[in-house]
Amino acid sequence: MFEVKDIPVSDSKRDFYASLAQQLSGLLAGEPDAIANAANMSALIYQFLPDLNWAGFYFMRGSELVLGPFQGKTACVRIAVGRGVCGAAVERKEPIVVPDVHAFPGHIACDSASRSELVVPLTKDGKVLGVLDLDSPSPNRFDEEDRQGCEMLVEIYLNASDLTL
Numbered sequence: 001m002f003e004v005k006d007i008p009v010s011d012s013k014r015d016f017y018a019s020l021a022q023q024l025s026g027l028l029a030g031e032p033d034a035i036a037n038a039a040n041m042s043a044l045i046y047q048f049l050p051d052l053n054w055a056g057f058y059f060m061r062g063s064e065l066v067l068g069p070f071q072g073k074t075a076c077v078r079i080a081v082g083r084g085v086c087g088a089a090v091e092r093k094e095p096i097v098v099p100d101v102h103a104f105p106g107h108i109a110c111d112s113a114s115r116s117e118l119v120v121p122l123t124k125d126g127k128v129l130g131v132l133d134l135d136s137p138s139p140n141r142f143d144e145e146d147r148q149g150c151e152m153l154v155e156i157y158l159n160a161s162d163l164t165l
């Protein structure tokens with residue numbers, strides 16, 4: 001099995017995400033199972049990204065999102081497209097950075113400690129297959145560099161995994 005190494009402390013988020021991407025590529029190499037890869041990716045992100053209280057996946061099942069592998073407290077299982085931050089990201093087909101979840105209309109509070117959120121859709125051939133969802137207990141935790149970094153991680157996941165769920 002691929003051995004995850006510590007990621008060097010860096011002042012640059014770009015460098016940090018580049019190291020995380022390298023680890024993720026190694027972790028998922030040669031494994032096409034979408035659930036196993038989502039489980040390991042959630043664990044990797046939760047281990048190395050500071051200041052998170054939830055990291056995980058929802059997958060499209062029919063017309064709604066259904067909870068996938070994650071790290072953190074138990075979460076709501078089904079989210080309709082258009083509802084909450086996750087459902088909004090599916091509808092818009094684009095990542096959403098929410099600096100203050102209390103100010104996002106319809107935000108779904110799975111863990112009342114969550115204060116900010118980043119959701120990146122899993123998009124293949126123009127179709128949204130699910131989302132990667134990160135929550136933080138700190139307001140304004142995620143910025144554009146986090147969005148770009150997590151989009152890169154999602155690309156690695158999508159390229160490695162057979163997502164015909």
Ligand code: SME
Nearest residue numbers: 075084085086107108110
């Ligand atoms: N906050 C999300 C729901 C999922 S939990 O954060 C794990 C939302 O508003 O869609």
